[in-house]
Amino acid sequence: MKMKTGTGIVLCATLLVSAGQVLAEDAATYATRSLTVETALKAAQAALKKCRDSGWQAAVAVVDRSGVLQVLLRDRYAGPHTPRTAGGKAWTAVSFRSNTGALVDLTQPGKAQSGLRNLPHVVVLGGGMIIEGGGQMLGAIGVSGAPGGEADEACAKAGIAAIRESLEF
Numbered sequence: 537m538k539m540k541t542g543t544g545i546v547l548c549a550t551l552l553v554s555a556g557q558v559l560a561e562d563a564a565t566y567a568t569r570s571l572t573v574e575t576a577l578k579a580a581q582a583a584l585k586k587c588r589d590s591g592w593q594a595a596v597a598v599v600d601r602s603g604v605l606q607v608l609l610r611d612r613y614a615g616p617h618t619p620r621t622a623g624g625k626a627w628t629a630v631s632f633r634s635n636t637g638a639l640v641d642l643t644q645p646g647k648a649q650s651g652l653r654n655l656p657h658v659v660v661l662g663g664g665m666i667i668e669g670g671g672q673m674l675g676a677i678g679v680s681g682a683p684g685g686e687a688d689e690a691c692a693k694a695g696i697a698a699i700r701e702s703l704e705f
Contacts (some may be wrong), residue, residue, distance in 0.1 A: 663688025669703025
């Protein structure tokens, strides 16, 4: 079979472009961004301050994007259950990429997602919130000890607000 000059060049170029697309899609590594411990601490301190200013004794946990605990603060009179609950809320938010308050209704008994409540370490109560920056999930914050999920969430929001500027780029 005889090819015209130039046809082979187009064919080779097409194969190279196709191979390049496959290689780009099947990269062996990827880069991620996560909170620094200093940023996590700043968020936790701001959340705890909001709770204190509101008259609530609470615990605050911040996890990285993988759910690994970075910071845990517990006010002196916060209940003994609050550190574990705050950490569970933060871990749950990262695991399901959703604020825990949004999971409360979705996981009620009789609903399709109700089984999530039975998974180990999952805490489906308001107060766990995703921390995002530049369109990426960077971690999560969980608060426990305020009177109800909405109050816990208000403290978590204060923590996120304290670091928001440093996360946007």
